[in-house]
Amino acid sequence: MNPVFPMGMMFLALVARADARQVENLGRGVVAIHQGGGKVYVGWRLLGTDPNDVAFNVYRTTGGGQAVKLNDQPIFQSTNYVDTGVDLSKSNGYFVRPLEDGKEREASAPFTLPADAPAQPYIAIPLQTPDGYTPHAASVGDLDGDREYEIVLHQAGRGRDNASSGTTDPPILEAYDPGSGFLWRINLGRNIREGAHYTQFMVYDLDGDGRAEVACKTADGTVDGKGKVIGDADADYRNSRGYILDGPEFLTIFDGQTGGELVTTDYIPPRGRVADWGDDYGNRVDRFLACIAYLDGQRPSLV
Numbered sequence: 001m002n003p004v005f006p007m008g009m010m011f012l013a014l015v016a017r018a019d020a021r022q023v024e025n026l027g028r029g030v031v032a033i034h035q036g037g038g039k040v041y042v043g044w045r046l047l048g049t050d051p052n053d054v055a056f057n058v059y060r061t062t063g064g065g066q067a068v069k070l071n072d073q074p075i076f077q078s079t080n081y082v083d084t085g086v087d088l089s090k091s092n093g094y095f096v097r098p099l100e101d102g103k104e105r106e107a108s109a110p111f112t113l114p115a116d117a118p119a120q121p122y123i124a125i126p127l128q129t130p131d132g133y134t135p136h137a138a139s140v141g142d143l144d145g146d147r148e149y150e151i152v153l154h155q156a157g158r159g160r161d162n163a164s165s166g167t168t169d170p171p172i173l174e175a176y177d178p179g180s181g182f183l184w185r186i187n188l189g190r191n192i193r194e195g196a197h198y199t200q201f202m203v204y205d206l207d208g209d210g211r212a213e214v215a216c217k218t219a220d221g222t223v224d225g226k227g228k229v230i231g232d233a234d235a236d237y238r239n240s241r242g243y244i245l246d247g248p249e250f251l252t253i254f255d256g257q258t259g260g261e262l263v264t265t266d267y268i269p270p271r272g273r274v275a276d277w278g279d280d281y282g283n284r285v286d287r288f289l290a291c292i293a294y295l296d297g298q299r300p301s302l303v
C-alpha cells in the first residue's frame with residue numbers, strides 16, 4: 001500500500017474541518033503606544049488564517065504625509081515593533097501589511113496616535129460609570145461588525161456574596177467602543193442579585209453574522225439597551241434577607257450593537273426547590289458559571 005495516500009487524505013480532512021468551523025472575522029488590531037523619549041510601541045494581531053511563515057512590514061504616516069516603511073527586513077515570528085525618533089508633536093498613523101511568499105498583501109486599518117499623545121502604557125476609554133458603581137469584569141467581542149473588538153463591562157454597585165444576606169444594587173452591563181466610547185447600558189434590575197457568582201455574561205458571535213451577541217441570566221424588570229423592560233416591571237422577588245429565591249428566571253440574548261433584547265427564554269436549569277441545591281437560604285442555588293464551547297466542532301454553543 002502506498003503510505004502517502006492515507007496521509008494526504010488525513011491532511012485534506014483536517015483542512016476541510018478547519019474551514020467549516022465558524023470563527024471570528026477579525027482585523028489586524030493595530031495599536032500604537034507612546035512610550036516616552038520619542039519611542040512608539042506598535043503591536044498587532046496574528047490571525048488564525050495567516051500562513052505559518054507570514055511576515056510583516058510596518059508603516060508610519062506623520063502629519064498626514066507619505067507612508068514610510070519602518071523595518072529594513074520583513075518581521076518574522078513577532079507582532080511587535082518599536083519605532084524610534086518619532087516626532088510626537090504631529091499625529092502619527094501606523095499600519096502593517098502581511099507578506100506572503102514575499103508579496104505584500106492588504107494593508108491593515110491604521111491606528112492613529114494624535115499629536116502630543118501622552119506617554120502612557122494604555123489606551124484610555126472614558127467610562128460613564130453610574131454613581132455608586134465601580135467597573136468590574138469585562139469581556140470583548142466585535143459588537144458592530146467592524147472586525148475590531150468592543151468591550152462589555154459589568155458595572156457593580158453594592159454587592160453581596162451568595163453566602164451573605166442583604167439587598168444589593170442591580171447589576172449593570174455597559175458596552176464601549178475603544179474609538180467612540182459609550183454604546184449602551186443594560187440594567188438587569190432588582191430581581192438579579194449583584195455579586196461575583198451571579199452574572200456570568202457571555203459575549204460571542206453565536207449566530208455567525210459577524211457581530212457578537214451578549215447573553216446572561218435576566219429576570220422580571222431587566223431593562224435592555226433600548227430601554228425596553230423584560231417581563232413584569234413591577235415585580236419584586238427580593239425576600240426580607242435580600243435574596244431572590246422566587247419568580248421566573250430567564251436567559252436573554254441581547255444584540256451586541258444596541259443592547260436590545262433579541263430573544264428571551266426560560267433559564268436552564270430551573271431553580272426547583274432551593275433546599276435541593278444543598279442549603280435552604282440561597283447560597284448554592286445562585287452560583288453560576290458559563291462559557292462558549294464548540295460542542296459540535298463547528299458552531300459555538302452557550303454553556
Ligand SMILES: [Ca+2]
Nearest residue numbers: 142144146148
Ligand atoms: Ca467592532
Ligand SMILES: [Ca+2]
Nearest residue numbers: 144146150177
Ligand atoms: Ca467599533
Ligand SMILES: [Ca+2]
Nearest residue numbers: 205207209211
Ligand atoms: Ca451575531
